[in-house]
Amino acid sequence: xxxxxxxxxxxxxxxxxxxxxxxxxxxxxxxxxxxxxxxxxxxxxxxxxxxxxxxxxxxxxxxxxxxxxxxxxxxxxxxxxxxxxxxxxxxxxxxxxxxxxxxxxxxxxxxxxxxxxxxxxxxxxxxxxxxxxxxxxxxxxxxxxxxxxxxxxxxxxxxxxxxxxxxxxxxxxxxxxxxxxxxxxxxxxxxxxxxxxxxxxxxxxxxxxxxxxxxxxxx
Amino acid sequence: xxxxxxxxxxxxxxxxxxxxxxxxxxxxxxxxxxxxxxxxxxxxxxxxxxxxxxxxxxxxxxxxxxxxxxxxxxxxxxxxxxxxxxxxxxxxxxxxxxxxxxxxxxxxxxxxxxxxxxxxxxxxxxxxxxxxxxxxxxxxxxxxxxxxxxxxxxxxxxxxxxxxxxxxxxxxxxxxxxxxxxxxxxxxxxxxxxxxxxxxxxxxxxxxxxxxxxxxxxxxxxxxxxxxxxxxxxxxxxxxxxxxxxxxxxxxxxxxxxxxxxxxxxxxxxxxxxxxxxxxxxxxxxxxxxxxxxxxxxxxxxxxxxxxxxxxxxxxxxxxxxxxxxxxxxxxxxxxxxxxxxxxxxxxxxxxxxxxxxxxxxxxxxxxxxxxxxxxxxxxxxxxxxxxxxxxxxxxxxxxxxxxxxxxxxxxxxxxxxxxxxxxxxxxxxxxxxxxxxxxxxxxxxxxxxxxxxxxxxxxxxxxxxxxxxxxxxxxxxxxxxxxxxxxxxxx
Numbered sequence: 001x002x003x004x005x006x007x008x009x010x011x012x013x014x015x016x017x018x019x020x021x022x023x024x025x026x027x028x029x030x031x032x033x034x035x036x037x038x039x040x041x042x043x044x045x046x047x048x049x050x051x052x053x054x055x056x057x058x059x060x061x062x063x064x065x066x067x068x069x070x071x072x073x074x075x076x077x078x079x080x081x082x083x084x085x086x087x088x089x090x091x092x093x094x095x096x097x098x099x100x101x102x103x104x105x106x107x108x109x110x111x112x113x114x115x116x117x118x119x120x121x122x123x124x125x126x127x128x129x130x131x132x133x134x135x136x137x138x139x140x141x142x143x144x145x146x147x148x149x150x151x152x153x154x155x156x157x158x159x160x161x162x163x164x165x166x167x168x169x170x171x172x173x174x175x176x177x178x179x180x181x182x183x184x185x186x187x188x189x190x191x192x193x194x195x196x197x198x199x200x201x202x203x204x205x206x207x208x209x210x211x212x213x214x215x216x217x218x219x
Numbered sequence: 220x221x222x223x224x225x226x227x228x229x230x231x232x233x234x235x236x237x238x239x240x241x242x243x244x245x246x247x248x249x250x251x252x253x254x255x256x257x258x259x260x261x262x263x264x265x266x267x268x269x270x271x272x273x274x275x276x277x278x279x280x281x282x283x284x285x286x287x288x289x290x291x292x293x294x295x296x297x298x299x300x301x302x303x304x305x306x307x308x309x310x311x312x313x314x315x316x317x318x319x320x321x322x323x324x325x326x327x328x329x330x331x332x333x334x335x336x337x338x339x340x341x342x343x344x345x346x347x348x349x350x351x352x353x354x355x356x357x358x359x360x361x362x363x364x365x366x367x368x369x370x371x372x373x374x375x376x377x378x379x380x381x382x383x384x385x386x387x388x389x390x391x392x393x394x395x396x397x398x399x400x401x402x403x404x405x406x407x408x409x410x411x412x413x414x415x416x417x418x419x420x421x422x423x424x425x426x427x428x429x430x431x432x433x434x435x436x437x438x439x440x441x442x443x444x445x446x447x448x449x450x451x452x453x454x455x456x457x458x459x460x461x462x463x464x465x466x467x468x469x470x471x472x473x474x475x476x477x478x479x480x481x482x483x484x485x486x487x488x489x490x491x492x493x494x495x496x497x498x499x500x501x502x503x504x505x506x507x508x509x510x511x512x513x514x515x516x517x518x519x520x521x522x523x524x525x526x527x528x529x530x531x532x533x534x535x536x537x538x539x540x541x542x543x544x545x546x547x548x549x550x551x552x553x554x555x556x557x558x559x560x561x562x563x564x565x566x567x568x569x570x571x572x573x574x575x576x577x578x579x580x581x582x583x584x585x586x587x588x589x590x591x592x593x594x595x596x597x598x599x600x601x602x603x604x605x606x607x608x609x610x611x612x613x614x615x616x617x618x619x620x621x622x623x624x625x626x627x628x629x630x631x632x633x634x635x636x637x638x639x640x641x642x643x644x645x646x647x648x649x650x651x652x653x654x655x656x657x658x659x660x661x662x663x664x665x666x667x668x669x670x671x672x673x674x675x676x677x678x679x680x681x682x683x684x685x686x687x688x689x690x691x692x693x694x695x696x697x698x699x700x701x702x703x704x705x706x707x708x709x710x711x
Contacts, residue, residue, distance in 0.1 A: 019544030113525030143524025144471035207464025
């Protein structure tokens with residue numbers, strides 16, 4: 001932005017720099033506490049993820065291989081009302097859709113954003129986080145709307161994508177330059193919800209009512 | 220180290236942004252006293268707040284047990300925010316560089332007018348007719364919806380609580396749960412009138428009705444406006460925490476996304492969120508982590524399936540850099556707006572969110588607002604019992620109740636006090652420095668008040684305790700002073 005279009009920038013920076021010439025009162029030295037001392041480490045990431053995902057009202061389905069994942073996917077889709085589904089355009093998901101013998105109309109992410117009428121979206125994930133029972137998705141996982149527009153989001157992941165905690169997931173994201181490659185990323189921890197009316201939990205506020213994670217490679 | 224005196228706004232804000240336009244009559248202090256008196260006597264209102272606060276408290280306690288060492292996590296959050304705020308220029312510039320490198324725009328607004336003018340101009344240039352907003356206290360502070368409304372642009376609040384209070388033409392009642400003061404029956408009545416005549420009072424049905432209505436808005440809007448819980452310097456992204464998914468839709472579907480946030484929201488590193496996200500969620504709602512912890516670093520990139528074509532971040536100062544210059548109270552800028560201090564505050568629990576007459580209520584609002592809006596709001600720093608509960612729960616360990624005291628000290632020193640007030644405090648000081656005089660005064664006061672109350676004059680113009688006793692029963696007067704009782708107990 002041309003500085004002439006934003007004169008406030010220089011004024012604000014000047015005020016900040018002038019203000020910071022007076023140091024804040026001294027503070028105790030940083031405690032340097034390990035992450036595992038603050039947050040219970042996940043000694044068994046798969047078990048921890050299943051536990052936390054259940055607490056987050058997520059459905060976690062385990063499968064041994066892609067055939068098992070296809071069966072799980074077919075069962076979930078069979079439970080949904082008729083209508084189009086949106087699928088991240090990725091070779092592994094094209095194979096999975098074939099294996100699951102999906103009869104519905106499929107809109108692929110290469111064709112653009114999911115339609116508002118989509119009954120479900122099927123995507124991959126960047127990582128699965130045991131500590132918080134979360135999936136980590138980016139724009140590469142079918143785009144921004146893929147995990148929020150439809151009433152059901154089905155995320156397909158592998159056990160090898162499990163990381164123990166948020167620190168590992170975000171550290172990996174920094175090292176891999178995930179935010180430099182994607183305009184969007186999100187740690188999703190359950191289905192959309194609200195408790196704005198008398199603190200009563202309602203699932204499916206503006207986003208999916210169901211979040212299903214098919215975790216492949218579980219022994 | 221000498222304590223620098225705070226720099227105050229030169230005069231009371233002539234355009235008091237962030238205040239409730241709906242309130243009228245008298246000064247902000249007079250309105251506060253009037254509204255607080257009404258609300259604290261409204262037992263139904265207090266019962267609603269009690270119910271909500273107890274639900275929150277139980278969830279918060281459960282949430283804290285999920286964190287192995289809560290105090291260590293708080294200290295880490297404090298350190299992160301301290302580092303960010305004390306190197307604010309460095310991290311803001313790093314954030315700006317990263318966002319602009321990916322095709323985003325960063326606008327620095329000195330005040331509400333500049334922020335609104337930028338967003339309104341952007342909307343007009345792009346032919347925007349409808350805006351969807353996810354919850355953003357800074358957008359409330361700058362009164363963005365009103366500014367857009369003047370141009371004929373409809374701004375839909377999409378967070379359920381915000382949507383409810385928007386339909387009632389009210390400001391948010393609480394910074395996390397804006398419709399906390401309303402029952403499902405009240406919301407049902409509102410929705411039957413404004414949305415669907417047949418909807419019941421069931422929260423599931425009420426949410427579904429709002430979802431149906433707002434889905435139309437999401438897909439019709441040309442611009443989405445969000446706030447930011449954090450802005451992350453090293454990756455150049457805004458971090459938005461929401462549960463409903465409205466923040467996701469507002470920042471995914473419209474062709475323009477504008478994130479409006481305060482300059483103090485910056486944090487140095489993406490990895491800092493590994494502590495800040497769980498601590499914010501635990502303090503805000505008792506959750507382990509918010510459902511959608513979203514990071515947005517720019518407009519839709521080539522090859523991405525969807526996303527806005529334009530991404531703008533508006534960094535709002537609005538008095539924050541003035542507070543930064545006050546080294547003693549600088550840590551107030553560490554606030555992550557979790558609302559925990561509101562929830563535990565006995566004053567907030569009695570008078571509720573609207574009585575404060577400001578966008579930021581409760582202890583953090585009482586510390587912050589006078590700095591942002593000027594001396595018309597000095598009285599808020601006295602709206603506290605100084606019990607320290609707010610400080611004990613603050614997830615970034617802001618010493619809130621001492622900052623309320625700092626404000627009181629500074630405000631008294633900065634203004635002309637009445638002669639009677641000065642004389643009274645001189646007398647008070649003299650008495651407090653002389654134990655015998657204190658003892659004599661206490662004895663005379665006890666005897667005098669007992670006679671007065673015996674004559675049925677409690678709360679009358681003759682009662683020196685009238686400020687308390689005109690609305691309450693007089694406190695039973697002990698026969699002996701505390702010191703006398705202590706001596707007796709000690710001998711025993």
